[in-house]
Amino acid sequence: MAILVCGGAGYIGSHTVWELLDHGEEIIVADNLEKGHKAALQGGKLIKGDLRDKEFVRKLFRKHDIEGVINFAAYIEVGESVQLPMKYYHNNVVLSLNILEAMAEAHTPYLVFSSTAATYGAVETSPITEDFPTIPTNPYGETKLTVEKAIKWTAQAHGLKYVILRYFNASGAHPSSKIGEDHHPETHLIPLVLQAALGKRPSIKIFGNDYPTPDGTCIRDYIHVCDLAQAHYLALQHLRSGKENTTCNLGNGLGFSVKEVIETAEKVTGLKIPQEMAPRRPGDPPALVASSDRAKSLLGWKPKYADLATIIETAWNWHKNHPNGYGDKK
Ligand code: UDP
Numbered sequence: 356m357a358i359l360v361c362g363g364a365g366y367i368g369s370h371t372v373w374e375l376l377d378h379g380e381e382i383i384v385a386d387n388l389e390k391g392h393k394a395a396l397q398g399g400k401l402i403k404g405d406l407r408d409k410e411f412v413r414k415l416f417r418k419h420d421i422e423g424v425i426n427f428a429a430y431i432e433v434g435e436s437v438q439l440p441m442k443y444y445h446n447n448v449v450l451s452l453n454i455l456e457a458m459a460e461a462h463t464p465y466l467v468f469s470s471t472a473a474t475y476g477a478v479e480t481s482p483i484t485e486d487f488p489t490i491p492t493n494p495y496g497e498t499k500l501t502v503e504k505a506i507k508w509t510a511q512a513h514g515l516k517y518v519i520l521r522y523f524n525a526s527g528a529h530p531s532s533k534i535g536e537d538h539h540p541e542t543h544l545i546p547l548v549l550q551a552a553l554g555k556r557p558s559i560k561i562f563g564n565d566y567p568t569p570d571g572t573c574i575r576d577y578i579h580v581c582d583l584a585q586a587h588y589l590a591l592q593h594l595r596s597g598k599e600n601t602t603c604n605l606g607n608g609l610g611f612s613v614k615e616v617i618e619t620a621e622k623v624t625g626l627k628i629p630q631e632m633a634p635r636r637p638g639d640p641p642a643l644v645a646s647s648d649r650a651k652s653l654l655g656w657k658p659k660y661a662d663l664a665t666i667i668e669t670a671w672n673w674h675k676n677h678p679n680g681y682g683d684k685k
Contacts, residue, residue, distance in 0.1 A: 357381040358591065359421045361406055361454060362428030363399065364391025366536050367469065367525050367583055371425060372399050373534065374584035375591075383419055385412075386428070392681040395534050406450035409457075416461035423465030423594065425587055426454055429499070432542050433473065436495035437638045447498035448505075455505060459513040465594040466506065466517045467587055472576070472606070472643045474500045474521060481610065482646035485521070485602050493638030503602070510600055518590035518654075523576035523606030523645045525583055527666040528673035535673030536580075537680030545577070545667060548617055549674045552626045559628060561613050563635035566642075572613035574642035576606035579660035579669070589654040601653055606645025607661045616663070623667045 358375060362368045363384030368391065372382055382399030385406060393401065404411040406428050415421070429447040430436070436443045451468075458466060473496030474489045491497040506517050526545045528535030536546050544559075551559040564571040586605050593601075611619070621628050650656040660666055 356420045356422035357383045359415060359419070359424045360384045360399070361424060361426045361450070362386055362391065363425075364388060364393060364395050364401065365427055366538065367522070367580055368427040369395035369534050370529055370580045371427070371584040371587045373397055373529060374581070374588050378588055383415070383421070385415055390538070392537060392683055394681045394683065397533065406453060407446065409453045412453040412457045413460065416457045416463060421461065421463050423467070423591060424454060424458060424463060425467040425469070425591070426451060427469045429469065431495065433493050433495050433638050434542060434636055436493050436498070440494035443494045443498045448501050451502040452505060455509045455515075458515060459509060464514075464516050465591065466515055467590045467594075468502065468506055468517060468519045470499045470503055470519050470521045470602075471496060472521055472523045472604070472645065474503065475643065477640040478643070481642060481644035482608050483604065483644065484646045485604055485649055492640055516594045517600050518593060519602040520583070520586055520590060521602065521604050522583055523578050523604070523643060525580050526577045527579040527581065527660060527669040529581060530669055532672045532676045535670065535677060537677070544575075544613060544616055545620070545670050546674065548620045548628060549624070549671055552620060552624045552628050553674060553678055555678065557629065558631045559617060560631055560633035562633050562639065564632055565635075568612055568641055570612050570614050573639055574610040574612050574644065576608065576610055576644045577616070577663055577666055578606050579658065579666045582658040582660055585659070586650060586654060586656050589656055593654050598653070601649070603650040603654060604645040604647050605650055605656070606647055607658060608645055608647060609663070610642060610644040611663055619663050620667050620671075623664055623671055
């Protein structure tokens with residue numbers, strides 16, 4: 356039986372596919388390649404198609420023997436989601452509902468869903484545990500929360516088993532340097548900082564230095580993409596062994612400011628990275644730092660790349676070796 360990985364040609368999806376293949380899993384990837392890259396897949400069967408198309412999704416389940424689903428497929432840009440909320444609802448929510456309906460129809464038992472720290476919104480204290488209130492400050496987080504709720508109700512009605520994983524700031528690249536982060540446009544801090552180090556951008560803009568944090572810039576919890584990948588495999592095993600439905604944060608429990616990330620990147624690359632101050636980006640909460648105790652105790656998750664410099668180093672190796680990413684301009 357196969358695991359269907361929706362959005363498996365994207366950044367976190369492709370690292371998870373690699374991890375699952377290492378464990379001998381049979382993988383089917385469904386991706387429309389709008390954001391994902393064929394070259395990011397080192398194995399598995401790719402079926403190109405649009406998950407917003409209900410018939411396409413139903414056919415996947417009718418044609419293949421699918422044991423479980425990992426759903427990564429989503430638009431992910433916080434800033435864009437504030438400008439174009441309906442784009443996010445039409446994609447992130449609709450395609451996930453199609454998957455849930457098809458799973459219920461086919462009696463597919465297991466779902467691992469890719470969610471986000473953006474579901475929490477502007478929290479006052481950290482570390483954030485899974486029982487903190489969820490009040491998103493942007494439509495991206497809101498669409499992920501909407502799907503989380505749909506999953507919980509579907510589980511109750513149709514017996515679906517699920518693990519929801521709320522990622523903090525996914526970063527880094529596979530240690531082989533064969534796959535890594537390549538978004539078009541790129542909006543994430545670490546790849547933008549490294550592109551500025553490579554001279555591919557004139558500078559890195561710091562979005563706001565008047566936040567209520569020690570140096571005034573936003574604080575985030577950066578977590579290595581391979582550690583996220585490991586958690587998806589463990590989540591699947593958790594469900595296979597008949598354990599309970601759950602929602603788990605995935606972060607390192609350490610917060611770094613935008614300025615600290617830039618300083619660490621300068622040390623790792625040995626290069627001076629030009630920076631400039633810019634206004635706050637709408638929708639950005641001041642600080643998001645995870646408690647991942649539940650993932651550790653329930654799933655047995657053990658991050659391997661917890662150190663920020665190590666995370667940035669793996670990303671740097673990818674960017675140096677692939678200055679144009681996968682090269683398939685999007
Ligand atoms: N950020 C920044 N300049 C950039 C991109 C991001 O100052 O060019 C900041 C952003 O405001 C946030 C942090 O870096 O506080 C991490 O942003 P990213 O988009 O990487 O992830 P997010 O936390 O939004 O998921």
